[in-house]
Amino acid sequence: MQWSTTSQVNASQGVAVLIYGGAGEGKTLLCATAPRPVILSAESGLLSLSRRNIERVYGVNTPGITYEIPTMEINTVDDLANAYTWFANPINRARDYFSTICLDSLSEIAEVVLSNAKKQVKDPRQAYGEVIEKTTMLVRSFRDLPGFHKYMAAKMEFSKDEASGANKYQTAMPGSKLGQQLPYFFDEVFCLRTSQPQGNAKGYRYIQTQPDFQYVAKDRSGVLDEIERPDLSYIFNKIQEG
Numbered sequence: 001m002q003w004s005t006t007s008q009v010n011a012s013q014g015v016a017v018l019i020y021g022g023a024g025e026g027k028t029l030l031c032a033t034a035p036r037p038v039i040l041s042a043e044s045g046l047l048s049l050s051r052r053n054i055e056r057v058y059g060v061n062t063p064g065i066t067y068e069i070p071t072m073e074i075n076t077v078d079d080l081a082n083a084y085t086w087f088a089n090p091i092n093r094a095r096d097y098f099s100t101i102c103l104d105s106l107s108e109i110a111e112v113v114l115s116n117a118k119k120q121v122k123d124p125r126q127a128y129g130e131v132i133e134k135t136t137m138l139v140r141s142f143r144d145l146p147g148f149h150k151y152m153a154a155k156m157e158f159s160k161d162e163a164s165g166a167n168k169y170q171t172a173m174p175g176s177k178l179g180q181q182l183p184y185f186f187d188e189v190f191c192l193r194t195s196q197p198q199g200n201a202k203g204y205r206y207i208q209t210q211p212d213f214q215y216v217a218k219d220r221s222g223v224l225d226e227i228e229r230p231d232l233s234y235i236f237n238k239i240q241e242g
Contacts, residue, residue: 014099015236016143016150018106018183019207020171021192026205026230027105027153029057030192032066034100034151034232040083042074042108064233070098077113077134084141087148100149100232101142106182107155107172110135114174128175135178139185149236154182156191170216187220188239192230205230 021027029048031037039046047053051067058065074080087094087101103109113134117127142150157172157179169191173179183189191208193215209219210226221239228235 013144013146014149015188015239016152016186017188017190017232017235018152018154018171018186019190019192020154020156020169022156025192025194026057027192029054030153030230030232031069031100031102031104031151032058033064033230033234034066034102034149035064035236036097036099037066037069037102037151038098038100039069039071039102039104040074040080041071041104042080042112043104046071046104064231074109074112077116077138080109080112080138084138084145087145095147098148100151100236101145103142103150103152105153105155106135106139107174109138110173110178128177131174132178132181135173136181136185139182143185149232151232152186154179166213168216169214183216183218187218189216189218190228191215191217207235 019027019030026048028043028046031039032049032054039049049069054065054067072079072083074083086092087098110131114127114131117130117134121127139152142152155172156169158167158169159176159179160167171179171182173182188209192205193208194205195203197203207228207230208215208217208226209224209228211217221242223238223242224235228238
């Protein structure tokens with residue numbers, strides 16, 4: 001039997017966060033703020049990560065910002081499974097090159113799973129069970145991958161929360177169950193939002209880490225403020241330093 005401590009386990013596992021938000025809020029752009037990121041992208045484009053746009057939002061030559069991010073395109077479920085195998089195999093020395101694995105986005109990845117599943121069954125409704133099973137397995141596999149931080153982005157929808165019965169903003173996934181189940185797999189679930197303009201002041205982007213009557217969120221680390229700046233390196237460091 002091998003003994004360890006909670007601090008050692010947390011340090012070796014890295015931080016895993018799920019962040020959801022509306023279209024155009026900057027979920028993909030957050031990848032540029034992560035330490036040594038690599039993107040597993042199922043999105044149709046990464047235009048928001050152009051150097052010009054990153055510099056517009058975060059500034060020119062800002063410390064901690066990555067302007068050129070290695071990217072793996074995810075077009076099938078096998079692509080994602082192969083990516084996991086590559087990162088998990090110590091022979092590839094992935095930890096020497098990357099510190100954060102960014103899945104952009106889980107909503108799109110689940111759609112890929114659903115599309116593949118529908119091709120294999122006569123009744124499309126049967127495919128949703130496979131979506132839940134495969135997406136859950138993949139999310140847990142990446143979440144528990146040691147040696148990396150994990151950032152997983154998801155779309156947002158307004159729907160009824162089964163636990164409370166209230167209508168809330170939460171993760172949007174294919175089917176009615178997966179979006180509500182997804183936050184339970186993470187200790188850190190945040191919503192990326194933009195404040196309303198006040199007078200001559202423009203709205204600003206921020207990360208909500210605590211739940212309210214409209215938004216699902218949680219921070220089990222207990223160290224984050226209710227509102228944090230949209231900077232993954234800052235958030236990861238704050239959680240690990242406690």
